[in-house]
Amino acid sequence: MFWSTLTMLILKTGIVLLLFPGVLCVLRNCDELVVKHGREIKAWSPGVTDMSALDNIVDEKFDIHVSNTGPAVIGSEIDFLAELSAETIVTEKKRFLYHWMNDADNSEKLEATNNYKSNISSYIFDSDLILPNKYKMKVCVYKRHKEFYVKVAENQTLFELTASLNGRANVHQNLTHQKTYQNIFCAMKTMQYSVNLTDKFSIAPTFWFEWYVDGKLMETKENVNFFEFVHNRTGISELRAKVTMDSFGMEEKLHGTWSKSIYFEEEIQKVDVLAATEVVSSDPITLNVTFDGSDVQICWRIVDLSNSSLFDWSCDHPLSRGWYLTPEYSLPRGQYVAQVNVTNDVSAVSTQSHVLSVYSGGGSGTSSTLVVPVFFSLLGLVIIFVGTAYIVRIRRKSNVEVADFDFHPEIDSQGSQGSQILSRIRGTLSDLFQRNEYIRRHRLAKYHRTSAKMYGSIEGSDDEL
Known part of the structure; x- marks a missing residue:
């Protein structure tokens, strides 16, 4: 199969060279002077020996730009356009002649007009003898002067005829942030792969689009030139689109294939900044930045809230995935906020830390604003504990008979009133603790009846008697 195809190609090339010897040759030069005879226009040199005399005829300078809509598959339509320009554009009493020629099929075309533009539209190179290659289309422009047309400009355009369909493949994804790097996209988000065909045909053909991701056929659709999918992993991925055109009057179907290598990254969604509050x-202090996403860059700066002075941004690429520890900073007294930006090729997240207070003091790091609240908190706990213990003791106290003696008034009147109050407080506290101590020692004791028979007698053992 291969050798037969190669033989046919060589034979086809030989026939082209024999029938069109000027195809691969340089196009002939434009004639300096042509003359009009009725409807026929031909090159003619009317015996002008001094060609510099033509400069007096052409009193202005012209430029010509020639373009085309190629590349185009053989059998499709292609357009050519010539645009003439001058220092002064005068549409009245102007007559131009455009002479087109190409080296693909050696055809020529003449167009007489008073327009500064000339075009060849929907031209079809459909000969079986034309091979896929790059060719030239040349145009010579003449300005009418009496019965002559004098050349004022010439130029050419290079166009390409192909054996396969032509078009442009595009990959698109809606991202809120994207760097200038091409072919880098976000994983786990919908993206679109499309092919815009540029070949034109007089009859609308049917196209079949096949879409491949990493070598696997994902979908086949008729006349639908795009494919949407979600890629669920990071790294390099290969996309390929194959287009087949149904033949209409052609022996073989036309095909076209487009491939793209793209790279997927993980989107950043969450960034946290951890730092000491005081x-x-x-x-020195450090910032601990935790994040998600892949291939990130972390930039941070510290803002002084008291005078709004800004520290310069510092940026780095973390070596570990998921967290990053900034270098140590020593700050003067004040209040600060750390601003952090985490970015990669497909996303960006900005956040800031809580307020960081820096105080003057010793190495212990304990500030006066912390000592006062802690002291009073501990004092309150002590008071609650002592009060609770006192109430518990009072509730456990047993009923004790107390004799009420009526002392002589002179005894109570001794001392000042202040000293009497203090004495009573001391006595009350002493009785309280003595009574509580007695109750603690004897509340579980089992009492027995005494053998004493009368008031004032003492119970004792036999040995004491």
Whole structure:
């Protein structure tokens, strides 16, 4: 099969060279002077020996730009356009002649007009003798002067005829942030792969689109030139689109294939900044940044809230995935906020830390604003504990008979009133603790009846008697 195809190609090339010897040759030069005879226009040199005399005829300078809509598959339509320009554009009493020629099929075309533009539209190179290659289309422009047309400009355009369909493949994804790097996209998000065909045909043909991801056929559709999918992993991925055109009057179907290598990254969705809320000015601080996403860059700066002075941004690429520890910073006394930006090729997240207070003080790091609340908190706990213990003891106290003696008034009147009050407080406290001690020692004791028979007698053992 291969050798037969190669033989046919060589034979086809030989026939082209024999029938069109000028195809691969340089196009002939434009004639300096042509003359009009009725409807026929031909090159003619009317015996002008001094060609510099033509400069007096052409009193202005022209430029010509020639373009085309190629590349085009053989059998499709292609357009050519010539645009003439001059220092002064005068549409009245102007007559131009455009002479087109190409080296693909050696055809020529003449167009007489008073327009500064000339075009060849929907031209079809459909000969079986034309091979896929790059060819030239040349145009010579003449300005009418009496019965002559004098050349004023010439130029050419290079166009390509192909054996396969032509078009452009595009990959698109809606991203809120994307760097200038091409072919880098976000994993786990919908993206679109499309092919825009540029070949034109007089009859609308039917196209079949086949879509491949990493070599696997994903979908086949008729006349639908796009495919949407979600890629669920990071790294390099290969996309390929194959288009087949149904033949209409052609022996073989036309095909076209487009491939793209793209790279997927993980989107950043969450960034947290951890730092101490308070620190002594002599102690350095660090920022611990945790994040998700792949191939990130972390930039941070510290903002002084008291005078709004800004520190310069510092940026780095973390070596570990998911967290990053900034270098140590020593800050003067004040209040600060750390601003952090985490970015990659497909996303960006900005956040800031809580307020960081820096105080002057010793190396212990304990500030006066912390000592006062802690002291009073501990004092309150002590008071609650002592009060609870006192109430418990009072509730456990047993009923005790107390003799009520009526002392002589002179005894109570001794001492000042202040000293009497203090004495009573001391006595009350002493009785309280003595009574509580007695109750603690004897509340579980089992009492027995005494053998004493009368008031004032003492119970004792036999040995004492």
